[in-house]
Amino acid sequence: MVSPAHYVALAVILFVIGAVGVLVRRNAIVIFMCVELMLNAVNLAFVAFARMHGALDGQVIAFFVMVVAAAEVVVGLAILTSIYRTRRSASVDDANLLKY
Amino acid sequence: MTHPLLLATSAAGATQETAFWVLAIGSAGAALGMILARKAVHCAVLLAVVMLALAVMYAMQGAPFLAFVQVIVYTGAVLMLFLFVLMIVGVTSADSVIETIKGQRLAAGVGGIGLLVLLSLIVGQAAIAPAAKAGPDFGSANIGGLADLIFTRYVFPFEVTSALLITAALGAMVLAHRERTSPRPTQRDLSIRRMTSGRPAPLPGPGTYARHNAVDMPALLPDGTHARLSVSPVMTIRGESAAAIAGQAEPVLAAGPGQPEVSPGGQPLPGGEAAGAWPEQEGAWPDQPDAWPEQPGTWPETADTWPGEGDWPEEDRW
Numbered sequence: 039m040v041s042p043a044h045y046v047a048l049a050v051i052l053f054v055i056g057a058v059g060v061l062v063r064r065n066a067i068v069i070f071m072c073v074e075l076m077l078n079a080v081n082l083a084f085v086a087f088a089r090m091h092g093a094l095d096g097q098v099i100a101f102f103v104m105v106v107a108a109a110e111v112v113v114g115l116a117i118l119t120s121i122y123r124t125r126r127s128a129s130v131d132d133a134n135l136l137k138y
Numbered sequence: 139m140t141h142p143l144l145l146a147t148s149a150a151g152a153t154q155e156t157a158f159w160v161l162a163i164g165s166a167g168a169a170l171g172m173i174l175a176r177k178a179v180h181c182a183v184l185l186a187v188v189m190l191a192l193a194v195m196y197a198m199q200g201a202p203f204l205a206f207v208q209v210i211v212y213t214g215a216v217l218m219l220f221l222f223v224l225m226i227v228g229v230t231s232a233d234s235v236i237e238t239i240k241g242q243r244l245a246a247g248v249g250g251i252g253l254l255v256l257l258s259l260i261v262g263q264a265a266i267a268p269a270a271k272a273g274p275d276f277g278s279a280n281i282g283g284l285a286d287l288i289f290t291r292y293v294f295p296f297e298v299t300s301a302l303l304i305t306a307a308l309g310a311m312v313l314a315h316r317e318r319t320s321p322r323p324t325q326r327d328l329s330i331r332r333m334t335s336g337r338p339a340p341l342p343g344p345g346t347y348a349r350h351n352a353v354d355m356p357a358l359l360p361d362g363t364h365a366r367l368s369v370s371p372v373m374t375i376r377g378e379s380a381a382a383i384a385g386q387a388e389p390v391l392a393a394g395p396g397q398p399e400v401s402p403g404g405q406p407l408p409g410g411e412a413a414g415a416w417p418e419q420e421g422a423w424p425d426q427p428d429a430w431p432e433q434p435g436t437w438p439e440t441a442d443t444w445p446g447e448g449d450w451p452e453e454d455r456w
Contacts, residue, residue: 039151040158043266045195048162050261052169052188054254059173061246064238067224068178071185074216075169078192081204089199092270094283097201098292101284104204104211105299109306111216115223116313123316128227131238 045086052079066118066128070111077107154198165191182220189213199269200276203284342368 052075059072081100088096118128125132168187175181189212197205237243275283288296323331332338342365345351347358357368366374 039268040154040198041266041268042199043261044158044162045199046261046266047258048166048195050254050257051166054250054257055166055169055173057253058246058250061249062173062243065178067220067227068172068181071181071220072173074212075172075185075188078189078212081208082192082195085196085199085201085204088201089269089272089276090267092273092276094275094280094287095291097204097280097284098287100201100204101207101288102292102295102299104207106302108211108216109302111219112306112310113313115219116310119223119226120313122227 042086042090045089046083049079049083049086052076052082064129064131066121066130066133067115069130070114070118074107074111077103157194157198161191161194178224179221182217182224185220186213186217189217200272201280202277203281344368 056072056074056076056079059075060069063069063072081103084096084100084103086096088094088100121133122128127133165188168184168191172181172184172188175184189208193205193208193213196202196208273279342357343351344353344357345355346365346368348355354369354373356364356366359365
């Protein structure tokens with residue numbers, strides 16, 4: 039029998055992989071994908087906890103997370119394209135005007 | 139009545155366990171591949187695998203609504219948006235492997251392991267109960283139950299969400315909008331530009347006089363060398379041009395007008411003394427855009443304002 043603990047463990051693993059990806063990758067689009075992976079991992083934990091408690095609140099919160107993530111992706115990718123338009127690069131190393 | 143597939147019944151226990159392990163290993167592997175794959179498109183595809191696996195897991199945990207939203211919103215909309223932007227930004231979207239901060243990867247790996255240990259300890263300490271006895275909310279009545287919650291207890295966050303969505307849509311439009319700072323070139327401007335550019339004729343097509351006429355096969359000049367302009371620069375940057383790939387194995391075709399003979403094994407014929415010609419051509423590739431006659435540097439004086447970066451007409455940008 040698969041218990042919610044299994045799902046939470048998987049969520050932890052996915053979250054950590056996403057976090058490492060955010061730190062390691064330098065293509066801004068891939069970094070965004072890793073952030074999405076982290077959000078998905080948290081959603082999985084929410085759904086697992088909802089199942090554990092037998093109440094739907096966790097699922098509602100996961101739903102809200104999805105909505106916020108969709109909005110975030112839209113704005114983030116628009117920022118990316120506008121950065122790409124001016125700097126001709128999608129690498130986070132090239133957007134360094136605010137450094138120091 | 140509850141749906142047997144979407145609900146954790148004891149009869150479906152073994153099936154669910156198998157499904158969980160398959161999906162868990164698959165999604166964790168795909169996630170790992172995502173942070174290891176060098177090409178951004180591969181990352182996107184692997185992320186799709188993770189998201190679909192998670193959708194099935196939602197269904198297994200009695201959240202059919204979220205499962206479908208996951209497929210439609212994440213895999214359908216968000217990921218397609220990612221791919222869309224990848225295609226716009228895509229040419230140089232392969233990640234470089236050079237570390238700009240020394241030891242960053244090692245530090246990130248150590249930090250990741252630390253985070254994994256920390257979270258594992260937290261989850262290990264927490265008392266995660268087995269799943270409660272599932273009511274109808276986790277099966278056939280899932281959507282109704284969610285609607286009850288969203289429109290009663292969570293109605294204020296729901297309204298705020300709508301404001302967020304409108305703001306995001308507006309923000310995306312504002313950010314992606316590009317103001318035209320120079321007047322749109324008329325057909326007359328374009329033709330003058332073309333005539334003064336030094337190349338009034340179209341670019342040579344790929345594959346002319348070459349072994350085959352695929353788009354990645356450069357045309358051959360009368361002396362047997364590659365016509366660089368015949369292959370899209372995008373393919374060369376991505377290393378997908380046949381000339382770029384074969385640049386080492388097949389340095390240059392044996393010189394001689396009209397006889398670009400290569401032995402069937404792909405080896406250059408003996409006596410290809412022109413072998414030195416290709417590497418310097420290859421070296422000329424990265425600054426190819428500067429060498430192109432269509433660059434703004436050669437724009438005629440008809441344009442009042444100098445076109446800014448990213449403000450070229452569409453046909454010049456790619």
